[in-house]
Amino acid sequence: xxxxxxxxxxxxxxxxxxxxxxxxxxxxxxxxxxxxxxxxxxxxxxxxxxxxxxxxxxxxxxxxxxxxxxxxxxxxxxxxxxxxxxxxxxxxxxxxxxxxxxxxxxxxxxxxxxxxxxxxxxxxxxxxxxxxxxxxxxxxxxxxxxxxxxxxxxxxxxxxxxxxxxxxxxxxxxxxxxxxxxxxxxxxxxxxxxxxxxxxxxxxxxxxxx
Amino acid sequence: xxxxxxxxxxxxxxxxxxxxxxxxxxxxxxxxxxxxxxxxxxxxxxxxxxxxxxxxxxxxxxxxxxxxxxxxxxxxxxxxxxxxxxxxxxxxxxxxxxxxxxxxxxxxxxxxxxxxxxxxxxxxxxxxxxxxxxxxxxxxxxxxxxxxxxxxxxxxxxxxxxxxxxxxxxxxxxxxxxxxxxxxxxxxxxxxxxxxxxxxxxxxxxxxxxxxxxxxxxxxxxxxxxxxxxxxxxxxxxxxxxxxxxxxxxxxxxxxxxxxxxxxxxxxxxxxxxxxxxxxxxxxxxxxxxxxxxxxxxxxxxxxxxxxx
Amino acid sequence: xxxxxxxxxxxxxxxxxxxxxxxxxxxxxxxxxxxxxxxxxxxxxxxxxxxxxxxxxxxxxxxxxxxxxxxxxxxxxxxxxxxxxxxxxxxxxxxxxxxxxxxxxxxxxxxxxxxxxxxxxxxxxxxxxxxxxxxxxxxxxxxxxxxxxxxxxxxxxxxxxxxxxxxxxxxxxxxxxxxxxxxxxxxxxxxxxxxxxxxxxxxxxxxxxxxxxxxxxxxxxxxxxxxxxxxxxxxxxxxxxxxxxxxxxxxxxxxxxxxxxxxxxxxxxxxxxxxxxxxxxxxxxxxxxxxxxxxxxxxxxxxxxxxxxxxxxxxxxxxxxxxxxxxxxxxxxxxxxxxxxxxxxxxxxxxxxxxxxxxxxxxxxxxxxxxxxxxxxxxxxxxxxxxxxxxxxxxxxxxxxxxxxxxxxxxxxxxxxxxxxxxxxxxxxxxxxxxxxxxxx
Ligand code: NA
Ligand code: NA
Numbered sequence: 001x002x003x004x005x006x007x008x009x010x011x012x013x014x015x016x017x018x019x020x021x022x023x024x025x026x027x028x029x030x031x032x033x034x035x036x037x038x039x040x041x042x043x044x045x046x047x048x049x050x051x052x053x054x055x056x057x058x059x060x061x062x063x064x065x066x067x068x069x070x071x072x073x074x075x076x077x078x079x080x081x082x083x084x085x086x087x088x089x090x091x092x093x094x095x096x097x098x099x100x101x102x103x104x105x106x107x108x109x110x111x112x113x114x115x116x117x118x119x120x121x122x123x124x125x126x127x128x129x130x131x132x133x134x135x136x137x138x139x140x141x142x143x144x145x146x147x148x149x150x151x152x153x154x155x156x157x158x159x160x161x162x163x164x165x166x167x168x169x170x171x172x173x174x175x176x177x178x179x180x181x182x183x184x185x186x187x188x189x190x191x192x193x194x195x196x197x198x199x200x201x202x203x204x205x206x207x208x209x210x
Numbered sequence: 211x212x213x214x215x216x217x218x219x220x221x222x223x224x225x226x227x228x229x230x231x232x233x234x235x236x237x238x239x240x241x242x243x244x245x246x247x248x249x250x251x252x253x254x255x256x257x258x259x260x261x262x263x264x265x266x267x268x269x270x271x272x273x274x275x276x277x278x279x280x281x282x283x284x285x286x287x288x289x290x291x292x293x294x295x296x297x298x299x300x301x302x303x304x305x306x307x308x309x310x311x312x313x314x315x316x317x318x319x320x321x322x323x324x325x326x327x328x329x330x331x332x333x334x335x336x337x338x339x340x341x342x343x344x345x346x347x348x349x350x351x352x353x354x355x356x357x358x359x360x361x362x363x364x365x366x367x368x369x370x371x372x373x374x375x376x377x378x379x380x381x382x383x384x385x386x387x388x389x390x391x392x393x394x395x396x397x398x399x400x401x402x403x404x405x406x407x408x409x410x411x412x413x414x415x416x417x418x419x420x421x422x423x424x425x426x427x428x429x430x431x432x433x434x435x436x437x438x439x440x441x442x443x444x445x446x447x448x449x450x451x452x453x454x455x456x457x458x459x460x461x462x463x464x465x466x467x468x469x470x471x472x473x474x475x476x477x478x479x480x481x482x483x484x485x486x487x488x489x490x491x492x493x494x495x496x497x498x499x500x501x502x503x504x505x506x507x508x509x510x511x512x513x514x515x516x517x518x519x
Numbered sequence: 520x521x522x523x524x525x526x527x528x529x530x531x532x533x534x535x536x537x538x539x540x541x542x543x544x545x546x547x548x549x550x551x552x553x554x555x556x557x558x559x560x561x562x563x564x565x566x567x568x569x570x571x572x573x574x575x576x577x578x579x580x581x582x583x584x585x586x587x588x589x590x591x592x593x594x595x596x597x598x599x600x601x602x603x604x605x606x607x608x609x610x611x612x613x614x615x616x617x618x619x620x621x622x623x624x625x626x627x628x629x630x631x632x633x634x635x636x637x638x639x640x641x642x643x644x645x646x647x648x649x650x651x652x653x654x655x656x657x658x659x660x661x662x663x664x665x666x667x668x669x670x671x672x673x674x675x676x677x678x679x680x681x682x683x684x685x686x687x688x689x690x691x692x693x694x695x696x697x698x699x700x701x702x703x704x705x706x707x708x709x710x711x712x713x714x715x716x717x718x719x720x721x722x723x724x725x726x727x728x729x730x731x732x733x734x735x736x737x738x739x740x741x742x743x744x745x746x747x748x749x750x751x752x753x754x755x756x757x758x759x760x761x762x763x764x765x766x767x768x769x770x771x772x773x774x775x776x777x778x779x780x781x782x783x784x785x786x787x788x789x790x791x792x793x794x795x796x797x798x799x800x801x802x803x804x805x806x807x808x809x810x811x812x813x814x815x816x817x818x819x820x821x822x823x824x825x826x827x828x829x830x831x832x833x834x835x836x837x838x839x840x841x842x843x844x845x846x847x848x849x850x851x852x853x854x855x856x857x858x859x860x861x862x863x864x865x866x867x868x869x870x871x872x873x874x875x876x877x878x879x880x881x882x883x884x885x886x887x888x889x890x891x892x893x894x895x896x897x898x899x900x901x902x903x904x905x906x907x908x909x910x911x912x913x914x915x916x917x918x919x920x921x922x923x924x925x926x927x928x929x930x931x932x933x934x935x936x937x938x939x940x941x942x943x944x945x946x947x948x949x950x951x952x953x954x955x956x957x958x959x960x
Contacts, residue, residue, distance in 0.1 A: 011802055014802065014805040014806070015798050015802045015805055017805070018579065018583065018801045018804060018805045018808070019801055021576070021579070021580075021775075022580065022583065022775050022778050022779060023779075025576075025580070026779045028772075029767075029772050029775070029776055032355065032374065032376070033767065035353060035355075035374050036353065036355065036374075038353065039352055039354070040353070042352060042353060043352070043353070061352075061353060065369075065374065070377050071377075073377055073378075073573045074377070076573065076576055077570075077572070077573060077576060080570070080575075080579055080812070081567075081570060081571065083808070083812075084570060084808070084809045084812035084813060084816070085809075087805045087806055087808065087809020087810070087812075087813075088540075088809045088810065088812075088813040090805075090806055090809070091806050091809055091810045094806060096806050096807065096810045097538030097539075097540060097541070097810055097813070098538060098539065098810075098864060099533065099535075099536045099537050099538045099539055099542070100533045100534065100536065100539070100862055100863060100907065101536040101907075102907060103534045103535075103536065104534075104535070104536035115535050115536065116535075116536060118535050118537075119536045119537035120537070122532065122535065122537045122541050122542070123537060123538065123541050125545065126544045126545050126548070129548060130544075130566065133559055133563040133566075137563045137564070137567070140268070140269070141265070144285070144286065144324060145285075145324075146284055146285055146286060147284050147286065148284060149283070149284045149360035150360050150377060155284075159567050162566055162567055193635070194590065194591060194636045194639070195589075195590050195591060195791075195792075196590045196591030196791060197591035197594065197635065197640055198591070198639070200591035200592060200594065200595040200640050201591070201639050201643050201644070204595065204598070204640055204641075204643075204644045223686055223694060253686075254685075254686035255684060255686075256826055256827075257823075257826070258564070259568065259684065261568050261571060262564050262565070262568045265564050266561050266564060269561055269564070271557070271561030271564075379572070379573060379574070381574075381683055381684060381697075382573075382699075384696070384699075385701055385702070385769075386766075386769060388958075388959070389763065389764060389765065389766035390765070390766025391766050391768060391769055404694075406696075
């Protein structure tokens with residue numbers, strides 16, 4: 001039960017971070033584009049001495065310009081830093097992290113089992129080290145009192161993504177190792193899955209357009 | 211006995227004023243301490259990038275840096291944003307009254323809480339405005355998208371001029387100017403020239419409206435742990451390299467400006483006194499507006515030191 | 520010596536089959552622990568700052584945009600348009616397959632997805648028409664590689680990210696600016712079209728030789744209808760390239776805008792994806808992006824170790840000292856990349872090898888943009904070479920042919936791609952023509 005909540009949380013978190021980042025940058029682009037257009041209109045009105053239009057355009061410009069989005073890029077970066085750390089943990093669960101498996105695929109069973117277990121333990125070890133040095137780092141940054149330049153957010157909160165994400169990832173590696181040792185199952189993500197190809201293929205084969 | 215090693219890391223090329231200043235310091239430091247100190251220079255962000263180097267210094271991974279003054283605000287010493295205020299110094303003499311005086315020393319002392327010891331101020335230079343349309347009077351800025359580095363003061367400055375500030379990494383600026391994602395930017399002439407921005411900017415006004423500088427800093431624990439005589443010799447080496455570095459910076463800016471004028475791709479406008487007055491009128495309120503961040507007292511102190519108000 | 524130790528550790532770790540990102544990270548830690556006095560803390564820094572760059576964020580955005588449009592329905596529209604244009608030539612469906620891959624590549628930054636989308640629709644249809652399955656799978660597995668050469672391309676973003684900020688000097692000792700994402704994308708267009716034409720030509724001549732069936736010539740009405748259907752998807756590349764070149768946005772912003780565009784087209788225009796399926800697309804895109812960003816973070820750490828041990832410089836001096844010259848060096852690079860491409864995936868190769876090879880290339884007078892495209896073409900070929908070649912795997916899965924047979928089937932097209940690689944390597948004008956024409960540096 002608790003585990004299912006964790007799974008769900010992980011999925012929702014990274015999807016939402018992705019969606020928010022896209023929306024934010026899209027809005028920032030539209031914002032800049034409309035500012036440019038309003039300013040051009042002011043310039044046009046000024047050069048054609050249309051005072052009415054000029055002041056109207058000026059107030060439109062001022063209205064759009066009162067929304068400040070200089071922080072959008074920085075926010076986008078931090079959203080993606082969080083997405084990357086937690087997404088990497090989710091990636092362990094679904095087996096998206098690829099390695100070079102040509103040797104392992106050629107091994108016979110006891111050896112194969114041992115090498116695969118070593119590979120997974122490597123993941124546990126690495127992420128555990130990250131939890132340790134990440135926590136230490138966050139602690140130091142917190143003492144230093146640094147803030148981000150645009151949002152002026154405390155940096156330690158942003159950097160918390162590393163120890164937290166790594167802890168989750170470490171847990172996922174342990175889970176994967178346990179699953180492998182008990183059932184022999186390894187999650188494997190299909191990098192080339194495409195929705196809707198079967199239907200289209202069937203239709204084309206039956207003589208549809210294509 | 212092993213020599214004491216100082217790793218001096220910076221983010222620019224060895225042949226820039228800062229790079230040459232670092233080299234000078236290395237020579238003098240090794241000479242004055244008679245080889246007790248060895249200085250290793252890591253230019254070009256070889257070890258640490260712009261965003262990382264302060265943390266690396268605090269962690270003791272490097273001993274000496276020369277970051278841009280704008281880096282100290284996010285570190286928690288917002289008073290350093292004083293240097294970003296537009297039209298604060300009219301010229302180099304006025305600047306020196308701050309950097310060589312009590313205000314400058316007081317600011318460096320504030321870094322000690324952060325485990326940093328400030329040794330000296332090194333110039334990059336005074337900034338000029340460039341764009342693809344003439345930027346002579348404040349009215350010319352209306353709606354122009356101007357690239358700035360992250361800074362609330364610079365944001366306020368561009369807004370006061372009627373421009374739209376855009377935060378953008380230095381490495382992206384050339385292409386952004388070329389394609390027109392942004393219309394203009396501000397830079398000391400030497401930066402503008404080394405990044406070849408004059409190729410993609412039609413107009414520039416030699417406004418010298420703002421200052422860009424660095425502080426040479428060391429890890430405080432490391433510095434305090436040095437033998438007294440070594441420290442004294444290093445201070446002497448630093449003082450001489452500072453004069454040297456600032457001399458080169460001024461020279462470099464003049465040369466870059468001449469080179470860009472000779473290239474003929476940008477039309478340079480020398481700001482007149484009347485224009486300066488106009489700019490001052492719209493930019494001076496930024497000082498007031500930002501006094502909450504920087505400290506009204508500090509701004510007053512600076513005015514007094516310079517002799518303006 | 521140090522270089523040897525580092526690469527030995529990395530190779531051993533990689534051979535256990537652990538994720539490339541983890542192997543890179545553990546290499547760094549074990550090297551630090553055993554051989555140096557660099558404090559661990561200073562490495563921790565790289566874990567945080569490694570991906571703190573707005574340019575890198577183009578990767579998740581492009582992946583999202585591609586995923587919205589990577590759908591059977593979109594591939595089908597591309598195929599219909601391609602068939603209407605070239606279906607009546609020799610090897611009609613094969614030609615259409617190559618063209619459809621090129622069109623699909625303009626939407627997707629991923630090669631395997633291109634093979635899957637075009638292949639799973641066309642290969643069964645081709646078999647039904649009397650083509651041997653080998654013909655279809657050979658052409659599509661290779662043409663699918665266009666996904667990373669024709670923009671948008673994740674591998675190009677990786678190259679730009681891996682080399683930007685490196686201060687390198689040319690033969691004259693003057694600093695050289697690194698390749699921007701925008702310029703790389705622009706530079707990929709002509710080579711992409713050229714490779715598509717060459718693969719098409721190979722298809723044509725093989726079909727002519729074996730007298731494979733041709734299709735009836737489509738009339739202009741059908742062509743127009745097919746075009747109108749596929750144009751919504753193809754507008755994506757117009758928005759990206761036009762937007763970057765026209766100064767409307769930076770590459771990262773272009774990627775974000777194209778993701779929003781792809782979402783609107785997929786949900787409301789093509790109606791291939793229902794609104795309730797959008798979270799699924801977001802999730803799979805986030806997972807894929809996170810995986811790549813994780814490799815980047817650890818590759819940055821790895822590059823830091825290499826740099827602080829002065830390995831790129833030493834290697835650079837050594838190679839320049841060998842006196843291979845530009846021609847010899849590029850040949851060695853190609854052989855090396857093709858060899859590594861046999862066993863590793865493109866993103867990791869670019870992130871590990873670019874920081875090492877790039878300074879040497881520039882020193883010998885190779886343009887950063889040209890070198891980037893050359894690397895991308897190598898990666899593309901690597902996707903189609905055994906034993907590890909994703910495009911081959913996908914081809915094998917679709918066609919139910921064994922890996923060896925798919926590899927053999929792909930040989931004629933692979934040989935074409937190798938000829939193309941030589942052209943790209945030694946005729947830089949092919950790459951640089953468009954960027955220069957547009958005045959991009
Ligand atoms: Na593509
Ligand atoms: Na391969």
